[in-house]
Amino acid sequence: MNYLQYFAHYPSSLQAQIKTLLEGDKLAAYFRGKYPHGHQCQSTQALYDYCHDYKNKYLKNVPRLHKVSYAKGRDLMTGTLGHHSQTRKQHGRKVKTRYEIALSQQLKYAPEAVLRALVVHELAHFKELDHNKAFYQLCCHMEPDYHQLELDLRLFIVLDRLGANFYHSGAQQ
Numbered sequence: 001m002n003y004l005q006y007f008a009h010y011p012s013s014l015q016a017q018i019k020t021l022l023e024g025d026k027l028a029a030y031f032r033g034k035y036p037h038g039h040q041c042q043s044t045q046a047l048y049d050y051c052h053d054y055k056n057k058y059l060k061n062v063p064r065l066h067k068v069s070y071a072k073g074r075d076l077m078t079g080t081l082g083h084h085s086q087t088r089k090q091h092g093r094k095v096k097t098r099y100e101i102a103l104s105q106q107l108k109y110a111p112e113a114v115l116r117a118l119v120v121h122e123l124a125h126f127k128e129l130d131h132n133k134a135f136y137q138l139c140c141h142m143e144p145d146y147h148q149l150e151l152d153l154r155l156f157i158v159l160d161r162l163g164a165n166f167y168h169s170g171a172q173q
């Protein structure tokens with residue numbers, strides 16, 4: 001599996017570094033050094049509270065999140081790691097909008113910073129549908145280090161795919 005293709009849009013100098021990480025089996029060491037511990041949001045409730053706090057802090061105009069969950073079948077390699085939805089339902093004469101976020105279950109055992117990158121990404125989509133300039137500006141407003149964290153998110157998914165995700169054991173610390 002050539003994982004490098006998932007970093008094709010990064011500058012070539014950065015791609016060279018990524019190549020070294022992937023080829024040299026240094027990915028786990030990179031994560032151990034940078035993020036020794038995993039996040040504590042394994043339960044749906046904890047994940048909900050985590051997302052809710054971010055939304056309330058930065059996107060006050062977006063209504064209350066209806067549901068936040070970990071979902072199977074969401075994967076960087078097949079397209080998307082997370083999903084946001086606004087579904088409109090007719091309730092008598094009222095139209096209700098449900099705001100939901102589903103994150104890849106690969107993120108259940110992961111560093112907090114990596115989870116944060118995906119949560120910020122999905123929340124930003126409630127304001128900006130496309131991956132345009134305004135979208136990334138909003139992401140960077142919510143998380144100034146967003147671009148680095150998005151790279152780490154991609155690297156983490158490769159780590160998980162390689163069967164080297166060591167955050168499973170550290171989650172209960």
Ligand SMILES: [Zn+2]
Nearest residue numbers: 121122125131
């Ligand atoms: Zn997106």
